Amino acid sequence: MFSLLAVPAFAADVPGGGISAENxxxxxxxLASxxxxxxxxxxxxxxxxxxxxxxxxxxxxxQPGGENGGWTQAVPLVRAQVEGPVQAxxxxxxxxxxLDNGGDVVLQSLAPVDRVRVDAAPLVFVGYGVNAPERGWDDYKGVDLRGKIAVVLVNDPDFETPQPGAFDGxxxxxxGRWTYKYEELARQGATGVLIVHETAPAAYGWATVKSSGLSPLFDIPRADAARYHTPLRGWMQRGLAVSLFERAGLDFEAEKKRARTPQFAPVPLGDATxxxxxxxxxxxxxxxxVVGRLEGTQRADETVIYSAHWDAFGVGQPDAQGDRIRHGAVDNATGVVAVLELARVFAAGPRPQRSLLFVVLTAEEKGLQGATYFAANPLVPLEKTAAVINIxxxxxxxxxxxxxxxxxGRVSLEQDLKRVAEARGRRYSPDPNLEAGFFYRADHFAFARAGVPAITAGAGLDRRDGGVESGKALRDAYFANCYHQPCDAWTPAWEASGQAQDVTLLYDLGQGIADSAAWPQWQEGSEFKAVREKSEAARR
Incomplete structure (x- = not known):
């Protein structure tokens, strides 16, 4: 097990004058202007x-850490944007x-076509749309979905069950991720997918679906893109789904309950098309x-990566105040500036034994595309990357x-973060909102899938001024009102002292790994442990 022996119990001072809240x-x-x-x-x-x-x-x-001695890594992407009116x-x-696009539904396409046209396609309810043989679960039961539109629930079959079942409660x-639903239904041959939006299992409101869904979509270039994308995809409002089921002679809640069992089989939604x-x-x-590098002194071929994504959602429809710019201050200018400050303080101090990479990633909001591309085209060997600390x-x-x-994450980095927090008189809190599926919604996931021990760190909820109740209320209000919206903006009331304290802990975490010969590990039960073990010989 990895141990942060390089960080004493009292925690080392941070060079460069420490992490600056002012910076x-x-x-x-x-960045959010x-x-x-x-x-x-x-x-x-x-x-x-x-x-x-x-x-x-x-x-x-x-120093530059990008391609050809430069500061950047080019990430080629296909961009798809609905153009003109949507008839539905x-x-x-x-x-x-x-149907009103943006009101009743949000329709889009990543299929390799210039025009989407679906004529009277039958609708079929496919439950949670899961095909997981290792969990004894198949929502499809061999039903042919060619030419049909699949109506699917967001999240997992366990989300509303009283006891945990096959899907971890x-x-x-x-x-449970919407990305999986689209991928699997393309494999199943469906013509289209409509995910039923419900705020609790989606972990965000319709305004987030609308602002994200009406923005351009991005994907890596694929010669066989038709295999990966249904011609039509999108979301539908819960109210529309309830009405649709009722008119088809079905009860939405009863069908949801049936979908929580492994016996579920797809059901046509009457004569609905x-x-x-x-x-x-x-x-x-x-x-x-964008990539910066600090060369290690003893094991320069081994790397610790700090990362965050720079992208937000650009210019969209105006909010109630007429603001059209989705500024992306909390999400995720805060992570970006943390990486900049970490680069500054590490460069000001003694060089670590391992190299450090400061990676500011693109297109996270478009499906972790920048991180996925980096993991597929790494600028440093992933088998000798000790850890990714994403912010x-x-x-x-x-x-x-x-x-x-x-x-x-079932990764030793969680215990290491706990250790450095306690060394500075603070504590580590596991994710209080596991039902939101954040593990699969941040850039560290792209590295984890490649086997690299990875973690995304973020703010806790136990505020010094107001405790957990206050922290939870502020978090809930942010996700309800400002997540991916124009009001995610910097204001003069911004208080960055807490950010500085958090980034200090992440300095401690990365510094300990960079000055250690040990390797962070995936723990038992991690789906990434076997992938990492395949490259074990490279780390001996």
Missing amino acids: LSRHVRI DEFEGRAPATPGEEKTVAYLIDELKKAGV TLQVGGKPQA RAVTYY LSASFDVKRDQVVTHN EMLSPDGPNHDIASWGN
Whole structure:
């Protein structure tokens, strides 16, 4: 088991004058300003963001860590954007219902087509849409979905069961993620997918679905893209689903309950059909990861990565105040500026034994694309990457007693974060919201799938001013009102002292790994342990 022997119980002082709350707040204020246009990939906002990050990494004193001796890694992506009006009609019992795109549904496509056209496709309810032989679960039972639209529930079959079953209770597995639903239904041959939105199991409201869903989609270039994407995909409001089931002679809640059992089989939604048509503008773009490097003194071929994603959602529809820019201050300018500060203080201090990479990733909000591309095209050997410490959504509301990580990663880094927190008189809190599935929603997941021990750290909830009750209320209000919305913005009330304390712990964590000869480990029960073990010989 890995041990942070390099960090004494009292915790070492941080070089460079320590992590500066003033620097953190200043960087967020700039990156989340209107000038950066919401930092969407492949826009003028990206150009400004990348230039700013490179300039700050230079000032920090680290070296270029990108391709060909530069500061960036080019990430080629296919961009797909609905262009023009969306025509969508639901027909049940011979009665048509026009659907509003953005109101009733959000429709989109990543299929390699310039126009989507679906004519009177039958709707079939497929429960949670899970095919998991290792868990004894198959929601499809051999039903042919070609030419049909699958209506599917978000999250896992266990989410609303009184006792944990095959899917870890309320702690979301990968089968509960909306990304999995789309992938699996493409494998099943469906013409389209409509995920039923419900706020609790989705972990965000319809406003988030709308703002994300009406933005451009991104994917890595694929010669066989039709195998990976249904022609039509999207979300539908819960109220629309309830009405649809009722008109089809079914009870939505009763069918949901049936879908929580392994005996579930798909059920046609009466004579309901969906017709939809819209144009899709597809092009190939190149976006960029930004990478700084600090060479290790003894084992330079071994690496510790600090990462965060720079992208947000750019310019969208105006909110009630007329603001169209999704500024992405908490999500995730806070993580970006943490990486910049870590680069500065590490460069100011003694060189660690292992090399450090400071990676600011693109297109996380488009499906972890920048991280996925890096993991598939690594700039350092992944088998000799000791750890990825990813940073997301630090709190603007002052200090907390605790620091948290996302999901139940079953990785030794969680215990190591606990150790460094206690060394500075704080504590580590496991993810208090496992049902949100955050483990699968952050960039560390792309590295974990490649076997690298990885963690995403974020703010705890136990505020020094107000305790857990206050912290939870602030978090809930953020996700209800500002997540992926224009109001996720820097204000003069921003209090970065808590962020500075959190980033100090992440300095301790990375410094301990970088000055240790030991390797962090996936623990028993981790789905990534076997992948890592395949490269064990490289670390001996």
